[in-house]
Amino acid sequence: MSAMLQTTAADLSDPALSAADLLARTTDAVREAGAALRGRFGEVVAYRTREELMAALAANDDAALAVLRPALTELRPGAGWVEDELDGGALPAGEWWVVDPAEGNVNHLHALPEWAVTATLVRDNRPVLTVVHLALTGETYTALTGAGAHLDGRPLRVSPTEDLGLGIVATSQARPDEDETVVRRVGSSITAMLSDALVVRTAVPATLHLVNVAAGRMDAFWQFAGARADLLPGALLVTEAGGTVSDAQGRPWTPQSAGFLAATPGVHAAAVATLSR
Structure with missing residues (x-):
């Protein structure tokens, strides 16, 4: 947590x-x-x-x-x-x-x-x-x-999934006119997840992906940069539903973090490894 x-x-x-x-x-x-x-x-x-x-x-x-x-x-x-x-x-x-x-x-x-x-x-x-x-x-x-x-x-309770290869994961655009470095990082992370996860979804807004993680319908959501209003509601929902919230490298997340990851505990470590490639 x-x-x-x-x-x-x-x-x-x-x-x-x-x-x-x-x-x-x-x-x-x-x-x-x-x-x-x-x-x-x-x-x-x-x-x-x-x-x-x-x-x-x-x-x-x-x-x-x-x-x-x-x-x-x-x-x-x-x-x-x-x-x-x-x-x-x-x-x-x-x-x-x-x-x-x-x-x-x-x-x-x-x-x-x-x-x-x-x-x-x-x-x-x-x-x-x-x-x-x-x-x-x-x-x-x-x-x-x-x-x-x-x-x-x-x-609500997060999914019991323990294999990222069986998981549905998602990401979202952080904001309009995002920095090119962040845009490229998003693109490479999607490519990595396409290799490691079962299904990758990409759409806005972030909160709707996060409520799905909290409800056990999806297994992980990640985003680079992002706004407080995008991430704080879902961070609390996922945590209170038994999920794990961190930055993209698995460190404690704060609104100042450059990355965000919310996942069921069973796939969190694997998601960190994928996003760290």
């Missing part, structure tokens, strides 16, 4: 609000934001320039944030707020809401179903609570440190 993920549900104690109540109310807010985005989903949104694309993405973000920001700020008035879901690296000390109001936003614009709304409460760079809501299916994934990971209240 990554050192940054070691905390307990008791750390969320608040005289006015229990950890379970905080999770429940965060879930309500994320579901409400998902409903707002679902109402905007349907036809492909046409754009001809980068400026038009960015405006369309921002419109979706704003619709969800209009729900999320006031609700989550009321829950933790002293918590900071991460404005840009593409930001990476460490956060200042204290509590922060790391939110992706439209994870997989570009899919939403193209009338593709792979998108979600996420909210993660981070304390001193450790995720302590997360909610991931898939508005089209109605599925809600939640995790609270020390209390497990759940899908609509049902406990």
